[in-house]
Amino acid sequence: KQWYQRRVAITAGKSANKKVCRDNDRVNDENGVDVNIKCRKAAEELKLPFMDSVKKDIARIQQEYVKITTAEQKTSYTAEFERDYEEYVKLKRREKEIGVQFDVLKTNYDKADKRSAEVKSINRKARDLFKQYVNNNSWCKDKERLMKLEAKLAHIKQLFKLYDDDVTGVI
Helix, strand or coil, rough: CCCHHHHHHHHHHCCCCCCCCCCCHHHECCCCCCEHHHHHHHHHHHCCHHHHHHHHHHHHHHHHHHCCHHHHHHHHHHHHHHHHHHHHHHHHHHHHHHHCCCCCCHHHHHHHHCCCCCHHHHHHHHHHHHHHHCHHHHHHHHHHHHHHHHHHHHEEEHHHHHHHHHHHHCC
16 A cells, blocks of 8 residues: 555646645645645655755745736746646646556556465565656656646646635625
């Protein structure tokens, strides 16, 4: 089961267990942007080599992209969002392809007799696959970039919502 939790962390980036990451675990940061504390904490426990860089970038994003107060500021943020979204989609597609490999192993694991040699083989394959990705510099760079883009796009999207709610008078 532990290897499957790692798979989720590799593909989701912010969680080491789907059950850990529920919407009710979300809180708001100082800008009113929700942050899933348990999910981020679970990813940090994996000690992926780039997590410190991601945390610093998230802090920078929250300082750089502040509450939208004008239409011009929203237009600027929209242009930034659209530029980054295309790259995000490409990276997300690659991540899903990796996830398929772990899903196959998970399916095989679920079907196998838990006391069989097959389960040990599946666990070994999953660990090896996990290590292969974590030790791959290209994957690490892509995963780091994806996590930073996810944080940035989510933050900007939340700022859009707050601005639109302010403009329309929604509470």
